[in-house]
Amino acid sequence: MTKEFHSTIGHHYIVEASGCDPKIIGSVEKVQQILVKAAEIAGAQVWSISFSKFPPNGVSGVVVISESHISTHTWPEMRYGALDIYTCGNNIDPEKAVIYAVEAFGATTSHITEITRGIDEGDAIFYHSFVTWEEYLKKEKKEKEEVKPEIKSQS
DSSP states (O other): OOOOOOOSSEEEEEEEEEEEHHHHOOOOOHHHHHHHHHHHHOOOOOOEEEEEEETTEEEEEEEEETTEEEEEEGGGGGGGEEEEEEEEEESOOOOHHHHHHHHHTTTSEEEEEEEEEEEEEEOOOOOEEEEEEHHHHHHHHHHHHHHHOOOOOOO
């Protein structure tokens, strides 16, 4: 993915993850561990953490990072997780957090939209640049399947 950089305050990733493992996204502890690790993988500094379980099985939570936040709401009964990753500055790699979290949720399909935020064209006119990753995981999994290692038997 080629990213065009503008003078921006931040990058906001809106993630739709489906086909998730309900045992993972239904566990407060597992979801919290995933989002904290996603922040660390991206190079972010974690400031605070808050997660809760909601009926019937969902988890909602936020990891506040020095660069902004990573949050989620999950619906295990629908095998669905929504992620929101917003970072400001250029010292971390939020795409690493996105990819790690989606894969750790066990998603089979995802739709990822990136919005560049805070681009001021003067006179308080802001515009948003959108980039969408269509079905990133399906493509990635297909490529991995095509490059299976050859197993040789020893005679």
